[in-house]
Amino acid sequence: MGLEIESRPSELPYIERVWRSRSDGVGRMTSVAAPHWELVFWEHRGEVRAAVLGPEPVACPAPVPEDATFFGISFALGTSMPHLPIGPLVGAVAEIPDVTRRSVRLKGSAWHPPDYDNAEAFVRRMVREGIVDRDPLVPAVLDGAAPGVSERTLQRRFLAATGLTRGAVRQIHRAREAAVLLQEGVPVQEVVHRVGYYDQPHLARSLTRYIGRTATRLSAPDGAEPLSLLYKPSTPETA
Known part of the structure; x- marks a missing residue:
């Protein structure tokens, strides 16, 4: 029992990760901080719903409907929906109305809802129809490329594309x-050194703010209040 989560990466540059989950006997989770926005579908007691979830700047508790199934597409950094500015969505949710198992309306058009196996085809169509766009500067800089623009321009484009600063x-x-290293059993001092924190208190403050857990709690999973999807970031820029 708890929150069972399965996820996979994607080769499509617009997608960071595709995931699905099921809740069983759990009413609350800790939603860890995440810089990505998501398109999420869920079914609970025969009712299908969908929403755009904005980036989460800090960890926070979140309710979980019992015996529900979820499916989500986490979009890559730099990817956005021009008709839905990302800024107001930071830490917020925009629910999509009138969703059924067979239909979801995006920007005025009816679409068949995606699933775990065809998420890429769904997003490719979103790109073709101009619902999703991508600023290539954001992933390029995160991968270590020289920005080629002023720091002010870079920050402006980061905010426009992600809702967050670099x-x-x-x-x-x-x-x-x-957090992932600690879950894997790596000693705290080694994590401090490997990831680039100043010292153990610096790590502790960061974990509390962004993960909602201490190092000790990460080493002993909490079934009563599980964490949301947590994985190592795909970009090497963590220092």
């Missing part, structure tokens, strides 16, 4: 990587 994205990535 520094905030780096801090979230670093905390997530540290």
